[in-house]
Amino acid sequence: MSRRSLLTVLLAVALFVGFGNFPAGLSVGATPAIAATELNFLSVARGEPRRQAILAAVADFEKANPGVKVMLSEIPFDQYFQKAAIALSSGAGIDVFDVDSPLVASYGHQGALLALDKYFTKENLDDITPAERSITSYKGKMISAPMGSTSVGLFVNVDLFKQAGLKVPGTDPRERLTWDQVVDLAKKVQVDKSGNKIPDVWGFAIQQYDRPYMTLPLILSSGAGDLSPDGSTVDGFLNSPAAIGAARWYGDTFNKHKISPREQVPNLFYTGKLAMYLAPSYEANTLKSQYPNVNWIVAPHPSFTKPVTPTGAWHVGVFSGTKQPDLAVALLKAYTDPEPAKRNYKIMNYMPVRISTFKAFPETFNVAPNNLFYTEILQTAVPRPRTPGYREYEDLLRQAFANIRQGADAAKEMNAAVEKINVQLRRYK
Amino acid sequence: MTRRRAWSIVPYLCIAPAMVGLGLFKLYPIMEGLRLSFYEVRPIARTQEFIGLANFLELVRDPVILKATWNTLLFNLVVTPAQIALALGLAVLVNRKGRIIQAFRSLFFMPAVISLVVASIIWKLMYAPDSGLINGLLIAAGIPAQTFLTSQAQAMASVMGMVVWKGVGYWMVILLAGLKDIPEGIQEAAIVDGAGPTKRFFAITLPLLSPTLVFVVVADTVINFLLFVPVYVMTQGGPSESTTLLMFEVYRNAFVYTRFGYAAAISTALLLVIAVAVTVQMRFLRVEFEY
Numbered sequence: 159m160s161r162r163s164l165l166t167v168l169l170a171v172a173l174f175v176g177f178g179n180f181p182a183g184l185s186v187g188a189t190p191a192i193a194a195t196e197l198n199f200l201s202v203a204r205g206e207p208r209r210q211a212i213l214a215a216v217a218d219f220e221k222a223n224p225g226v227k228v229m230l231s232e233i234p235f236d237q238y239f240q241k242a243a244i245a246l247s248s249g250a251g252i253d254v255f256d257v258d259s260p261l262v263a264s265y266g267h268q269g270a271l272l273a274l275d276k277y278f279t280k281e282n283l284d285d286i287t288p289a290e291r292s293i294t295s296y297k298g299k300m301i302s303a304p305m306g307s308t309s310v311g312l313f314v315n316v317d318l319f320k321q322a323g324l325k326v327p328g329t330d331p332r333e334r335l336t337w338d339q340v341v342d343l344a345k346k347v348q349v350d351k352s353g354n355k356i357p358d359v360w361g362f363a364i365q366q367y368d369r370p371y372m373t374l375p376l377i378l379s380s381g382a383g384d385l386s387p388d389g390s391t392v393d394g395f396l397n398s399p400a401a402i403g404a405a406r407w408y409g410d411t412f413n414k415h416k417i418s419p420r421e422q423v424p425n426l427f428y429t430g431k432l433a434m435y436l437a438p439s440y441e442a443n444t445l446k447s448q449y450p451n452v453n454w455i456v457a458p459h460p461s462f463t464k465p466v467t468p469t470g471a472w473h474v475g476v477f478s479g480t481k482q483p484d485l486a487v488a489l490l491k492a493y494t495d496p497e498p499a500k501r502n503y504k505i506m507n508y509m510p511v512r513i514s515t516f517k518a519f520p521e522t523f524n525v526a527p528n529n530l531f532y533t534e535i536l537q538t539a540v541p542r543p544r545t546p547g548y549r550e551y552e553d554l555l556r557q558a559f560a561n562i563r564q565g566a567d568a569a570k571e572m573n574a575a576v577e578k579i580n581v582q583l584r585r586y587k
Numbered sequence: 588m589t590r591r592r593a594w595s596i597v598p599y600l601c602i603a604p605a606m607v608g609l610g611l612f613k614l615y616p617i618m619e620g621l622r623l624s625f626y627e628v629r630p631i632a633r634t635q636e637f638i639g640l641a642n643f644l645e646l647v648r649d650p651v652i653l654k655a656t657w658n659t660l661l662f663n664l665v666v667t668p669a670q671i672a673l674a675l676g677l678a679v680l681v682n683r684k685g686r687i688i689q690a691f692r693s694l695f696f697m698p699a700v701i702s703l704v705v706a707s708i709i710w711k712l713m714y715a716p717d718s719g720l721i722n723g724l725l726i727a728a729g730i731p732a733q734t735f736l737t738s739q740a741q742a743m744a745s746v747m748g749m750v751v752w753k754g755v756g757y758w759m760v761i762l763l764a765g766l767k768d769i770p771e772g773i774q775e776a777a778i779v780d781g782a783g784p785t786k787r788f789f790a791i792t793l794p795l796l797s798p799t800l801v802f803v804v805v806a807d808t809v810i811n812f813l814l815f816v817p818v819y820v821m822t823q824g825g826p827s828e829s830t831t832l833l834m835f836e837v838y839r840n841a842f843v844y845t846r847f848g849y850a851a852a853i854s855t856a857l858l859l860v861i862a863v864a865v866t867v868q869m870r871f872l873r874v875e876f877e878y
Contacts, residue, residue: 240842247630268631355732356717420737421715550844557825564737564826571827578651582844 195225197482197489200242200255202472203232204506211505215493222492226485239549246270246477253480254489257302259293259470260371260542260552266296267546267586272476273299277487285496289469289539290511296544302473303494306508309531309539310372310468311456312340313427313435313445318359322347322433327457329526331533334458334465337376337407340434344417347433360426361417365437368559370542370552371468372436373408375459378466378540380404385543385551390583396555397569397576404462405559406568413565420563428452436460438468439531443507456527459534469539471508509535550582617858623851630847642852652853655824655831656860662747662832663811663864669751670807671800674758679788681759682766692763699757707820710749711736714821736822739829746817746830753817754810758803765799766792801872805865812861833857 201212209232216228231251233241238256245252246268257265265271278300283291290304312327312335319326324346327335335343344361351358366372374384382401385392395401411418419426426432427441428449435441436459445452459467474494476486492498499512503519509531510516516523516532523532545551558575562568624643627636646652681692698706713720714735722732735745769792777787793800815834818824824831824839833853841850 243630243842243845247633249633265631268629270631356726419717421717423715423718553839553843557823557828560823561826564734564739566739566827585846 196227196229197253197485198229198231198245198251199489200231200233200245200252202238202256203234208506211502212493214501214505215489215498218498219489219492223485223488228489249477249479252477253482253486254474254476256305257473257475259290259302259304259473260544260548262293262302262473262475263296263544264546264548265475266299266301269478270475271296271301272478272480272483272487273301274303274476274487274490275300277491278303282495285512285514287511287513287535287539289535289541293470293541293544294473302475303490304471304473304511305494305499305502306471306506307469307511307535308438308440308471308509309534310375310436310438310459311527311530311534312458312460313437313441314455314457315427315430315433315435316453316455318347318430318433319343322349326455329455329457329530331458331465331530331537335460337379337460337462340460341411341415341417344411344434345415348417355416358431360419360432361415362411362434363418363422363426363432363436365422365435365441367418367422368556368563370555370559371470373555373559374542375466375468375540376404376408376462377401379464380462381464385545389543389545390587392551392576392579392583395576396579397572400462402569402572405562405572407462408559409562409565409568412563427454439509439527440507442527456530458530459538465538466540467534467538468542469535470541545583546586547579547582551579554578554582620851620854623848624855626848628847628851630845635848638848642849643856645849646852646856651828651831652833652836654828655833655836656856658743658829658831659812659833659857659860662743662814663808666747666750666754666811667804667807669747670754670758670811671803673751673755674803675762675796675800677755677759678762678766679792682763692760695759696756698753698755699760701753703753703816704820706753707749707817710817711821714745736830737826739826742822742826742830746821749821750811750814750817754807758807761803762796762799765796768799769795797872801869804868804872808864808868809861812857812864833860 199212199216203209204212212230212232216230220226220228229251231241239258239261242252242255245255246265257271262271274294283300286294286304287307290307294300294302294304314327316326324343327333327343340362346361347359348357348361349359350356364372377384377396377400380400380403382398382404383395385395412420423431427435427437428445430452442456445454459465474490476483476490480486493502496512496514499510499515500518502508503510503515509528522528542548543551554575558571561571623635625637625639627638627641629635677695681688681695716722716732716734716737719735721735726732734741736742773791773795774787777791782790813834814832815838818830818832818835819838822830824835834857837850837853837857840846840853
């Protein structure tokens, strides 16, 4: 082939390939000026009726600040992080934005979030639950404000337990089951009428079954840690004997005990085909509003040696490059301060992040299951590790748990995950 | 300027908008990607640090990238020939007249008009080991349930199966158009000379179809090297990186790890791999004649 035709081929391939969808536009660029009377709010699209909470906050803010217009962009969850990264990198179209709570440190490390300390009084801060408050800061500065939280409990189908002649688990934190007890109960309550080894009623399942949000409490509850105190390594933590034991227990529920389906089957608990469901607090609202025929209770999150529950949901932050920091913080506070927080709870039904919200609704938080979630948030909730490399950490740990779920050896997978996570963590030294 | 010279500019003016578009939307991103592959890019902090060949040196030592490179080559070595062989077979079968044949053409082409995302989701559900349609049918037929996407042994083959199914109809239509271009007179002359169907296929149809085949082979190869959606939707590269492809690693490094420089280096390496593959194909599939 002549040099000319080789060049032609290379050019043709280059044109055809076009680097796929590579984001070349993410290079450094000048920050376009933002109109003095416009504020951009980038939010996750939450649909009705939940979006009414943010609309109410925007309306309150615009009323208090005549002449300032909020440009609200509601973006679907699966596109949100890419859109936020692009907006932050270009510096355009973003002043205030939703921050997934485990990513606060990541945004903080990259200098994307404005320090909020001077805008919050001690009284305001003391109103935030301790676990959630710990998430808001990075390197000693408050850089986000929490908007909603979650807890997790063991949802139990009462009718299935009665049909199996089993005692229904208690709802008091003092009656917390161990994970081994959960396996025993699941084996007894599981039903396979047809005998085809695909149960008609499954014993146990975890919602978001490979996300660290749900799997890290297994590790922490076994007595292992999830990250070194200086944030530099996971070696000796995620691959400690206790952590590997917890990961092995997780894999056994799918492969040895066969009490959990290896793929997520939607609506299993809602349709009476699952006896125990480890799921976030918002599932209670779904069950109440959409599946009134399911007879359920919420038992405390089970544990190995010490009780640990997941927590954390959405925070709100102000872009450090905003041209209107005071107005942007005012908008953030119109959405997250104590009074709007009460309204948010009424509309969105997320677990509150403020003590004042819990106290404002005694009729809700003094009765099951919310009294249990309230107790867990105050006593056993542990946020995900606060590291700038959390997205990598999450992705790699998630892969390890996905592999363990499919039957891979827990020790091998956890050791491999540790190696890969440490490579990523070194980038943030 | 003479009138004749003025007219000679017209063709260049006509193709200028297309060339500007190509430059802006294809060549510029490629050059920008090439430049970024020499930088450590921190998009949110909006900084770029020149690091020379560090991304490429990391690339050749990264076990995940090496695994993804092997997977990508294996994927192409299996999927591209399988798609083209099946597409060619179907094109020959439906290269005749009749209403039923038209119905079959539509049926075979149908997967091509389904969104790749939708098709991937449907196949993922069908492959589900505990509740999927395929295992349901296997169990009903007395065959043990298979692990499909959930085991290292079967995951890549399962993804390949779905991709072959999705692409065959599309390439069948292109090859069918090529078959229609072959003058009927040549086939008729061969029949008069006593050539049977097999002899006619290998001695006449296949050689005369080679210009179309070259296009199909090159285009299918490039598309399969750049495949991303089925892996993203069905396996996320797992289990244990058994289905990770280079394009998926570009995505993962760019958008999950926000390592745009490293992702650009993978893209550059992938471009070179494709260029080599296509150059080899062009060399061996060179069309020697016209009709």
